[in-house]
Amino acid sequence: MANIGIGIIGTGSIAKTFAKCISELEHVDLIALLTKSSNRIGEIEQQFGVTVFSDMATFLDNSEMSLVCVCNESGNHGEAIKQSAMAGKHVLCEKPLEVTPEKVDEVIEICKAQNVILGCVFQNRCTSDYQALYKVVKEGTLGKLLMGNAHINWYRNKDYYALSEWRGTKQFDGGAAFINQGIHTIDLLLNVMGPVHSVFGNVQTMVHDIEGEDVGAGILNFKNGAIGTITAGTSLYPGYPERLEIYGERGSVILEAGKIKQWNVESVSPPEIVHNVNSTTGASDPTSIGHLNHKIVIQDMIDAIKENRPPMVDGKEARKSVEVIAAIYRSSEKGQQVTL
The missing domain is CATH 3.40.50.720 (NAD(P)-binding Rossmann-like Domain)
Known part of the structure; x- marks a missing residue:
């Protein structure tokens, strides 16, 4: 071929x-x-x-x-x-x-x-650590899902927005911290936890001179009965590794910077994963993210x-995170819970 x-x-x-x-x-x-x-x-x-x-x-x-x-x-x-x-x-x-x-x-x-x-x-979604988490959730090993949290508490200096005028604009970026930096971890959260029923959001622009949010939070009610939270920011100095927390009735797994930080699952030992020494996070520097x-x-x-x-x-999978983020923005504007 x-x-x-x-x-x-x-x-x-x-x-x-x-x-x-x-x-x-x-x-x-x-x-x-x-x-x-x-x-x-x-x-x-x-x-x-x-x-x-x-x-x-x-x-x-x-x-x-x-x-x-x-x-x-x-x-x-x-x-x-x-x-x-x-x-x-x-x-x-x-x-x-x-x-x-x-x-x-x-x-x-x-x-x-x-x-x-x-x-x-x-x-x-391609990391071995996330795949291990996804596997124990989908096989039912964690039991009933109770809570899922995504935290993307990152930092970007003023040059990040000043040198690329489209960043942080509603027209070209769609917002800021949630839809640009946060969307990857939000995608992982939704892929594990399943569809969202409703959200309550609060997003603010507190440091950067941009249209979009540089700090915000959302509370999620999933259709399976579980609850969740999302926090995201680009003004949270010095920037901390993104974190995904999944809690079930028979165990919990926490990923930090894409790697397993805590693995507490009944009758299942932590997977043995060899990490690439060059793998990096974009917590404080967007150019440091690897390409593998x-x-x-x-x-x-x-x-x-x-x-x-x-x-x-x-396309259908990619839509899910955009829909939830849009609902968080809409909830923040209205000051009330939004049903998807």
């Missing part, structure tokens, strides 16, 4: 992560990039070593390109997905698919109508295309 040609929309830090992953995978070729900085095309071509376009139609007009990776601003994901799908390209999008559930629904429908595969990057789990997600998407199957996280 011929190599799968890949294009990347965006040229920022996430695009660099994707390009690195693609360079390490077999039977794929990075063909082109799309940038909105037409005055920097030569510089970007030298940096990435491939052809760079500033026009979407020209970028997509390539029969060798089967997959487009969307790595631009969150609020522009939808348009990039739509145009890629209309051009017959499969799409793998960095989280979130879009910044509202309604916009997510639009891109899901367009990809379905165009018969292209849509995937979303939630790479933290992204690589797994991209490989899965390539396999999904070859096997004509859904990817690890399809």
